[in-house]
Amino acid sequence: MKPEDADALRAALLETARAMAAARLNAGTAGNASARLGGDPQADGLLITPSGLPAESCTPQDMVVVRADGRFDGALLPSSEWQLHCAVYAAFPDAGAILHAHAPFATALACQRGDIPPFHYMIARFGGGTVRCARYATFGTRALSDAAVAALRGRRACLLANHGMVVHGRNLDHALALAIEFETLCEQYWRTCQLGPPVLLSDEEMAEVLERFKWYGKPLRTSG
Template sequence: MSADKEDDREDAGLRSALLDTLRAMGNARLNVGTAGNASVRLPGAAHATVRMLITPSGVPAERCRLEDMAVAEADGSYHGPLAPSSEWQLHRDIYAAFPAAGAVLHAHSPFATALACQRVEIPPFHYMIARFGGSTIRCAAYATFGTQALSDATVAALQDRSACLLANHGMVVFGRDLTHALALAIEFETLCEQYWRTLQLGAPVLLSAAEMAEVLERFRWYGKPRS
C-alpha cells in the first residue's frame, strides 16, 4: 500500500471515529442539538504546532458528514467545507498544555451544567473523584464561549486533572483517545448526577485527605498490568 493510500485510510478512520463519538455524546445525553464539540489530536505534529480534527460549528450530530470534520491548525486556519467548532482555541490549548491529551470532549450535559451554573468545585464526596487526577474537580472561572479567556481559565482548572466544569457553561474532559475521552465524559456526568442527588439530602460526608491520598495512589496502577 502506498503512503498516500495509507494516509487516506488513517484520515477516514479518524473522521469516522470522531463522528461516531459526537453521535455517541448525543445518545448518552451529554449533548442536545448543536451544543458541545469533540476533537482528536492529529499524529505527526510537533508539540508547539498542534493540529487536530474537530467537529464543525453549529451542525447537529445527526446532520454531520465525515467530510464536515475540520482539520484545524494552531493559528486558527482550517481545511474543510465547514468552519471548526467555535471552541477550537480551547481544544488547541488543552493539547498544547497537556501532551497526554489525545482527544478532547466538551459537553453541556444536564448535571455537569447544573453544577457549573452554581460555580461549585466538586469535593471528595466519592472516591471516584480521583479518577480525574485529584481530590476535587475544579470549576473554571466564567468567560464568554469561544474566547481565549475561556481557554486560559480551562487550562488553569485542568492542571493535574483530566476534567473540569466551566462556570455557567458545561464540562470539558480529555483522554488518551476518543474512546477513553468518551468513557471519562460519561463517568464524569454520572458523578455530577450523584453529587447533585446527594445534595438533595444535605451536605455529604467527605472523604479525608488521607483517604483520598490512598485512593489516588491506587489509581496510579489501577487497570494496568502488575509485574
C-alpha cells in the first residue's frame, strides 16, 4: 500500500472509531475497529485502533499496524482484540473492515447468551435466518477468536456472549452502517421481548426474504 493510501486509511479508521462513539456503540475506551491493509492478512496485516485510548484523544498516526503473528509497529499497543480481528480477516476474504462494540442493546442480549431469532425480516441483512451468539471466552484470547469466527460463518454480525457485538463489512463505511443497523435491530428485539415472546417468521418466509436480499439495497444498473 502506498504511503498516501495508508495515511488516508488511518484517518478513515479514526473517523470510524469516533463515529462509533457518536452513535453510542461504544463509550470511553471500549470496543475497537480495524481495516485490512491488503489482500493477504498474513503478509499485509491490518490497521487497528490502539489499546486504552478513547478515539477523541487519538490522532491518525496512533492507529497501529499489526501483522498476523502479533508483531506491531509503533509505540502504542494495539487493541487487546487484535487476535480476533486477524482471525476474522483470515476466515473471511471479503471482510475489509471489522467493528467490535459494547453497544447497550447488543450487549444486553449477549448477556443472555442466545441467538437472535427471525422476529423481523431485517435479520436477513446479516446473512442468514438468525444472528448467532458466540460461546463465552475471555477477551483477547484465541478461544474468543475461534468462537467469533464460528458464529460469523455465513453472517456479517454476531453477538459475543457476556461481551458485545462483532460486525464485518466490505469497507469501513459498510461495517459502520451494519453495526448501527445491528444495534437498532437488537433494540427492537429487546423491546419486543418486553411484550412477550415474539411471533417468528417461518423458515419458508425467511428463505424468501434471503432470496430478495440478493438484490435488495443494491443500486440499479444504468446503461450508457
